[in-house]
Amino acid sequence: MRIISKHEEFNIKDKTAIAIGKFDGIHLGHRELLSRIVDKKKDGLKSVIFTFDPSPEEFFMGKKMPQLFTRDEKRRAFEKLGIDILVEFPLNEVTAATHPEDFVRRILVKELGAKFIAAGSDVSFGDKGKGDSALLESLKDELDYELCIIDKVQVDGEEVSSTRVRNAVADGEMLLTERLLGDKYSVSGTVQQGNRIGRTIGVPTVNIHPEMYKLLPPYGVYSSIVVIDGAEYKGMTNIGRKPTISEKERVGVETYIYDFDEDVYGKFIEVRLGAFVRPEMKFESIDALKAQIKRDLDAANI
Template sequence: MQIITRLDELNIQDKTAIAIGKFDGIHLGHKKLLKYITDQKQDGLKATVFTFEPSPEEFFVGHPVRQLFTRNEKRKAFEELGIDILVEFPLTLETAATPPEDFVKMILVEDLKADFIAAGTDVSFGDKGRGDQYLLKNLSKELGFELCLIDKVMLDGEEVSSTRVRNQVADGNMPMVTRLLGNDYCVCGIVEHGRQLGRTIGIPTVNILPSANKLLPPFGVYSSIVKIDGKEYNGMTNIGRKPTVSSSNQVGVETYLYDFNEDVYGKMIEVRLKKFVRPEMKFDSIEQLKAQIENDLEAAIR
């Protein structure tokens, strides 16, 4: 997958099918949109995602916003969905002020060779967000690209949106998050050396430090599936600060893997959260902690 992050890289030679959006959480609605452009690959078009970096929400608010997908997680997801070109359009005061007509004509059509454009009916782009579905309709006739506008996807009578996904993550309702995304909620990271306390009590774990801007569910224990080197392992994951054994404010993601005892330090792993088991707790002793972990393992297996 080709990744474009600078304005001087926008000159594409092949005709493209472009999906425009924030893609702050790649949920069922986004996947429906992406399916329209990947279908165009059979006609020789390059499936292209046009999004913004930083996100419009973060840019206009002026401070970091917790993300459902980190930048690397988003890139990985797009590649797995069959995207050929990912444009992370640099959002600045200057580029944000681009007249919407120029945005379509000069950037999407001239620079990116758009032959097919897909967007949600609530699409907004260009100076002060003046670009909308109606402008796209008018320009599609003038500039000769095919336009596909996608209605919102509904689930259980409610609209699927990134806000809805965020709310469910905040509630720790991972089964609903899975339904809204079409896949499990993941936390990715490189396995770090921890205190290795788990090994001393017979419960070795793998530890990752989540990205600072990653939106995490409530601290606690979750049943999980961990992907390492393309293979999947059942596990039990603790998200939090481990108050029984640490006074640090560092938030970690620590996972015990069933029937696994390999050295994976330095490897990138993907932790998929399945279901909330219990909140994070502080115990009076290591023995109490070990007993609780053994109970958690049985609960996670069930």
């Protein structure tokens, strides 16, 4: 997958199918957009994601926001879903002030070769977000592109949105989160050296430290699936600070992998979270912790 993050690189020579969006969480609505542009590959069009970096919310509010998908996680997800080109439009005071019609004419059509454009019904772009689906509709015949506007996808009678996904994650409702995303919510990273307490009590674990602004569910224990080198393993994951060991422990994602005893230090892994098992707890002793872990393993190994 080609990644374009500088405006001077906006020179795609191929004809393209472009999906426009914030894509702060790749939920069912986003997947519908992606399926439309990937389907156009059969007609010889390159599939292109057009998103913003930083996100409009971060740019206009002037602060980092908790992320459902980190930049690296989004890149890996888009590539896995068959996207050819990812445009991370550099949002700054100059580019944010682009006239909406100029945005369509110059950027989408002239520089990025759009022959097919897919967007949500609430799409906004250009100066003060004035560009919308009506503008895209009004220009499609003149600029010779096909337009596909996607209505909001609904789950349980409510619209699927990144805000709804964020709320579900924040509440620890991982099964609802999975339904909204169309996939398990995951945390990824490189396996770090831990304090090795798990090995001393017969429960060896792998540890990763999520990026600072990664949105995490409430501290506690979750069933999980761990992806290592493309293979999936059943696991049990604790998210938190390990209060029994140290009150100052950095927030981490620590996973016991069932029937697994390989050295994976330094490897990149993905931890896909399942059902909530219990909240994080502080125990009186290591023996009490060990006994609870054994109960957790039985509970999570569904």
